[in-house]
Amino acid sequence: MSLATDRGKPQAADTPTLYKQIRLDIERRILTGEWPPGHRIPFEHQLMTRYGCSRMTVSKALSELAQADLIERRRRAGTFVRRPKFLSAVLTIPDxxxxxxxxxxxxxxxxxxxxxxxxxxxxxxxxxxxxxxxxxxxxxxxxxxxxxxxxxxxxxxxxxxxxxxxxxxxxxxxxxxxxxxxxxxxxxxxxxxxxxxxxxxxxxxxxxxxxxxxxxxxxxxxxxxxxxxxxxxxxxxxxLVARFKGSLEERPRQSSPAQIMQ
Amino acid sequence: MSLATDRGKPQAADTPTLYKQIRLDIERRILTGEWPPGHRIPFEHQLMTRYGCSRMTVSKALSELAQADLIERRRRAGTFVRRPKFLSAVLTIPDxxxxxxxxxxxxxxxxxxxxxxxxxxxxxxxxxxxxxxxxxxxxxxxxxxxxxxxxxxxxxxxxxxxxxxxxxxxxxxxxxxxxxxxxxxxxxxxxxxxxxxxxxxxxxxxxxxxxxxxxxxxxxxxxxxxxxxxxxxxxxxxxLVARFKGSLEERPRQSSPAQIMQ
DNA sequence: GGTATCGATATGTCTATACATATTCGCGGT
DNA sequence: ACCGCGAATATGTATAGACATATCGATACC
Missing domain, CATH: 3.40.1410.10 (Chorismate lyase-like)
Structure with missing residues (x-):
């Protein structure tokens, strides 16, 4: 349970925070197809044990994934990988x-x-x-x-x-x-x-x-x-170019090239 | 401070949860232009007092707004309304x-x-x-x-x-x-x-x-x-129709009409 | 004037706990 | 077989407190 070892201690520069590790781990499993659409994600209780952290931390990771529409959470039933309904893209139309x-x-x-x-x-x-x-x-x-x-x-x-x-x-x-x-x-x-x-x-x-x-x-x-x-x-x-990256990338400091290209 | 009165008690059906009220309140001020781009949002400490809740609750509201790209949070500096860089739209291209x-x-x-x-x-x-x-x-x-x-x-x-x-x-x-x-x-x-x-x-x-x-x-x-x-x-x-709603709507149970219309 | 350093400060993460709420499941009655 | 109801359970919201971390600003030094 290596993720659980360093709680409270200062992190190394390359290890992101705990909830981000959890979020990325789950995101990876979804995007690689290891957890296909409709698959039930382990209960928060189980994830607490797996990652050795509190429920709030697991919940924060799952909430962000839910906000990004990668998963769907239902009380009593559990948390499920969302079925992709369509290809979508963020079309940015600059001034x-x-x-x-x-x-x-x-x-x-x-x-x-x-x-x-x-x-x-x-x-x-x-x-x-x-x-x-x-x-x-x-x-x-x-x-x-x-x-x-x-x-x-x-x-x-x-x-x-x-x-x-x-x-x-x-x-x-x-x-x-x-x-x-x-x-x-x-x-x-x-x-x-x-x-x-x-x-x-x-x-x-x-x-x-x-x-x-x-x-x-x-x-x-x-x-x-x-x-x-x-x-x-x-x-x-x-x-008109629209590019869609799998929903949860870190926002770059400076971003967004011109979208209408010649 | 009416928002603070009913903490802990069961909510009426029409009042959303506390963090959602905060989120919607701030969102309203941004979208109406009351808080223009670049404006510094009150510190979490002040918002705690204004809404009579804990810092975690304020933070949750602000975090969701940050994930939706309406605001930008910077350590030590504070939280600011984001400058809209361009018009963007979510283009959904269904199967x-x-x-x-x-x-x-x-x-x-x-x-x-x-x-x-x-x-x-x-x-x-x-x-x-x-x-x-x-x-x-x-x-x-x-x-x-x-x-x-x-x-x-x-x-x-x-x-x-x-x-x-x-x-x-x-x-x-x-x-x-x-x-x-x-x-x-x-x-x-x-x-x-x-x-x-x-x-x-x-x-x-x-x-x-x-x-x-x-x-x-x-x-x-x-x-x-x-x-x-x-x-x-x-x-x-x-x-090809792309519609963009200001990021913070509740997700409907059933959604998304066909996007390519005749 | 320019620069290094350090303290203050606002956000970022995390814990442990508590209670609310929606939904499922099974039990018992009809 | 059907229905209603209550118990069980997983998520949802909220708290207080703790410490981490980035960075702004002022101070001290060169």
Missing amino acids: IRAEITALGRVYGYQLIKSARRAANAVDRERLGVRKTGKVVAISCRHSADGVPFAIEDRLIDLDAVPEAATADFASEPPGTWLLHHVPWTEAEHAISAIVADDPTARALDIATGAPCLVIDRHTWRSERTLTAVRLVYPGESHK | IRAEITALGRVYGYQLIKSARRAANAVDRERLGVRKTGKVVAISCRHSADGVPFAIEDRLIDLDAVPEAATADFASEPPGTWLLHHVPWTEAEHAISAIVADDPTARALDIATGAPCLVIDRHTWRSERTLTAVRLVYPGESHK
């Missing part, structure tokens, strides 16, 4: 300006059109709101080293985000401004493919009929629509 | 057979080609391996109610997944078989757009030049490549 800058390229931004108006039927449909209210409608283009990177078409609900009325979207892209000024609780991304029509092709400097990747993003705060945006990327030269 | 079945439609599957061979240069490039080894190459098509849904082109590394040599991919799609038989630790999805060339258009029963959504997925187990797959969907009729 476009930050993304291009991180790639070491010169970010360019052009405001094409910005208008404040009462929401018409199309606007209300896009925002998913019933009541008429004021909105800001923005069209703009992002570029990297002078090459068109994406075009953006955005609506902001001014009733939900009144500060947007005074923001200067000529100098700062609306996505960047929103990310830094408006907290949100929920977002939905719909990713699809289209072929470029004439205006889109001109704006992106690609051929009419070329494929484009489209992200439609809708953002809410507490059930309230904040903004709806459509981003159109040249489709063959840009990829 | 195609399960997905179509969940939509209440009839799943159809056709194996187009299945071959076992020594990995050639193209295969090694796709799998990202240096050594030559045996692979299985599979082409197949998924359909819903008889309408083509996606075409799949897959390589499986037989050295990493020897069981794949005896699997029957004529009756079961390789994605389904792998999901149920092979545990994985890491996956990467690259999403892009293409226009359909002639063979693709014929296979999907769409026009040549129509947009298609492409998912290239690479799956590893402990640094070891397992499989690489390219899925091509008709791009205008299918969307």
